[in-house]
Amino acid sequence: MDPLTSMAASGLRSNLESLDLIANNLANVQTTGFKNDSEFYSLYAASEAEGPGGSDPAQMPVIETNWTDYSQGDLHQTGIPTDLAISGAGFFTVAGPSGRLYTRNGTFQFTPAGRLVTSDGYPLQGSDGKPIQLDPARALTVTPEGELLQDGAVVGKLQTVTFKKMSDLSKQGTSLLRFNGPDDAVGPAAGLVLQGRLESSNVDVAGSSVRMINVLRQFEMLQKSILIGVDMNTAAIQQVAKSGA
Amino acid sequence: MIRALYSAASGMTAEQTNVDNIANNLANASTTAFKARRTQFQDLMYQTIMQPGAQAGSQTVVPAGLQIGLGTRPASNEIIFTQGSFTQTDNPLDLAIQGNGFFQVLQPNGVLAYTRAGTFQLDLNGNVVTAAGDPVQPQITIPPQALSVTIALDGTVSYTQQGTSAAQTAGQIELANFQNPAGLNAMGSNLYSPTDASGQPTVAKPGGPEGLGTLLQGYTEQSNVSVVTEFINLIESQRAYEANSKVVTTADQMYQDVNNLKT
Numbered sequence: 001m002d003p004l005t006s007m008a009a010s011g012l013r014s015n016l017e018s019l020d021l022i023a024n025n026l027a028n029v030q031t032t033g034f035k036n037d038s039e040f041y042s043l044y045a046a047s048e049a050e051g052p053g054g055s056d057p058a059q060m061p062v063i064e065t066n067w068t069d070y071s072q073g074d075l076h077q078t079g080i081p082t083d084l085a086i087s088g089a090g091f092f093t094v095a096g097p098s099g100r101l102y103t104r105n106g107t108f109q110f111t112p113a114g115r116l117v118t119s120d121g122y123p124l125q126g127s128d129g130k131p132i133q134l135d136p137a138r139a140l141t142v143t144p145e146g147e148l149l150q151d152g153a154v155v156g157k158l159q160t161v162t163f164k165k166m167s168d169l170s171k172q173g174t175s176l177l178r179f180n181g182p183d184d185a186v187g188p189a190a191g192l193v194l195q196g197r198l199e200s201s202n203v204d205v206a207g208s209s210v211r212m213i214n215v216l217r218q219f220e221m222l223q224k225s226i227l228i229g230v231d232m233n234t235a236a237i238q239q240v241a242k243s244g245a
Numbered sequence: 246m247i248r249a250l251y252s253a254a255s256g257m258t259a260e261q262t263n264v265d266n267i268a269n270n271l272a273n274a275s276t277t278a279f280k281a282r283r284t285q286f287q288d289l290m291y292q293t294i295m296q297p298g299a300q301a302g303s304q305t306v307v308p309a310g311l312q313i314g315l316g317t318r319p320a321s322n323e324i325i326f327t328q329g330s331f332t333q334t335d336n337p338l339d340l341a342i343q344g345n346g347f348f349q350v351l352q353p354n355g356v357l358a359y360t361r362a363g364t365f366q367l368d369l370n371g372n373v374v375t376a377a378g379d380p381v382q383p384q385i386t387i388p389p390q391a392l393s394v395t396i397a398l399d400g401t402v403s404y405t406q407q408g409t410s411a412a413q414t415a416g417q418i419e420l421a422n423f424q425n426p427a428g429l430n431a432m433g434s435n436l437y438s439p440t441d442a443s444g445q446p447t448v449a450k451p452g453g454p455e456g457l458g459t460l461l462q463g464y465t466e467q468s469n470v471s472v473v474t475e476f477i478n479l480i481e482s483q484r485a486y487e488a489n490s491k492v493v494t495t496a497d498q499m500y501q502d503v504n505n506l507k508t
Contacts, residue, residue, distance in 0.1 A: 119285055219502060
């Protein structure tokens with residue numbers, strides 16, 4: 001392939017991946033505690049993209065990685081005592097099937113055994129590293145510091161954590177995140193726990209729509225440039241062949 | 246390959262479920278003791294396109310991976326058991342529960358069901374039954390010669406008879422509650438049945454230390470559906486549906502451009 005076509009093809013592929021990310025963001029516009037994903041473009045320099053003469057390697061656009069925008073989503077009131085939201089930095093810790101998982105989705109429920117669980121049934125962890133154990137028959141109050149009160153007595157404390165490097169978090173689906181960094185990079189969270197509230201998704205619908213138009217138009221431009229490249233190649237082959245005859 | 250299309254489709258399906266749920270809530274805005282449901286969404290699994298640390302070329306190494314999510318799904322629509330407001334009816338057999346409990350009623354198949362709709366009536370034998378004819382448990386019978394029926398806060402049912410001044414006790418209504426009422430199975434007709442998620446019922450007398458609430462005679466509990474909230478949810482859901490449908494048209498156009506590469 002000539003450099004023009006290979007560059008444009010790389011751009012086309014990246015734009016398709018951009019659209020995939022936007023599609024997932026917009027699909028999760030109503031998911032509690034969802035955080036928007038964005039792509040991170042970079043240039044890919046390689047021998048197969050070398051320019052004429054092999055001196056100046058052409059650079060191709062690729063999506064190198066995605067980054068997640070962990071900014072605060074809007075908090076809306078639900079009035080349900082087991083709905084919790086974090087205002088500020090921090091994540092709830094839940095005991096997943098293979099180790100600790102983290103979430104900003106605070107729609108918890110009581111089990112008959114008195115544990116607070118996510119909608120998938122994973123128990124919420126306390127600051128002592130054990131699952132939270134409560135009496136579901138009694139009213140629950142959660143203080144902004146994450147202390148759980150029943151009948152005025154402290155019966156537990158939520159483990160809310162924050163991370164030194166947010167890029168070490170990876171999404172697991174079902175509103176859960178896994179931390180791939182070292183254990184000492186996990187610290188206590190400064191955010192406040194609010195009871196009876198949930199955090200909305202932080203996807204910006206208007207911004208995503210604009211980005212989507214941008215992706216579409218860029219995609220069309222690249223498609224046109226491939227067609228121009230094809231025309232140039234066709235012309236070159238036919239003209240050169242003619243003059244040689 | 247066509248991830249964007251399916252992600253958008255999952256968003257549209259999820260919003261449809263949400264609208265179905267909102268429609269049912271609004272349809273039951275005047276159902277006695279109806280409890281609204283709330284749809285919760287979750288993101289689906291993520292596809293790893295590029296592994297972190299992979300070789301991106303002779304000069305570059307990928308520092309962090311590329312993960313693309315594959316859309317959303319409705320995870321649950323739990324029942325919101327907040328107290329509804331009360332309507333005065335003056336019907337002596339209309340009962341509202343001020344608190345968390347449920348009435349126990351015996352279905353025709355002999356299995357207990359639970360309800361908060363306290364619009365009771367008498368059947369031809371004088372038994373207190375629901376609008377569907379299911380008797381309240383423990384069974385309470387009021388003889389035809391009773392003049393007036395009084396139901397106390399603690400569920401004691403008493404009646405007066407012609408010629409006697411003292412009230413006769415017919416029985417005491419008991420309430421049941423669950424560790425996790427949001428996990429109850431709704432059977433329709435205002436009835437709920439227990440599941441493993443809700444736990445087994447604890448039965449107690451109203452007004453007791455178990456905190457199951459007290460009874461209010463001559464009142465019914467209204468639906469706890471907030472029409473304003475439901476309309477806001479409906480608007481949000483419709484806009485989210487539109488945004489996802491725009492992704493479908495954009496993806497369609499881009500794939501059409503791909504097809505036009507080969508002229």
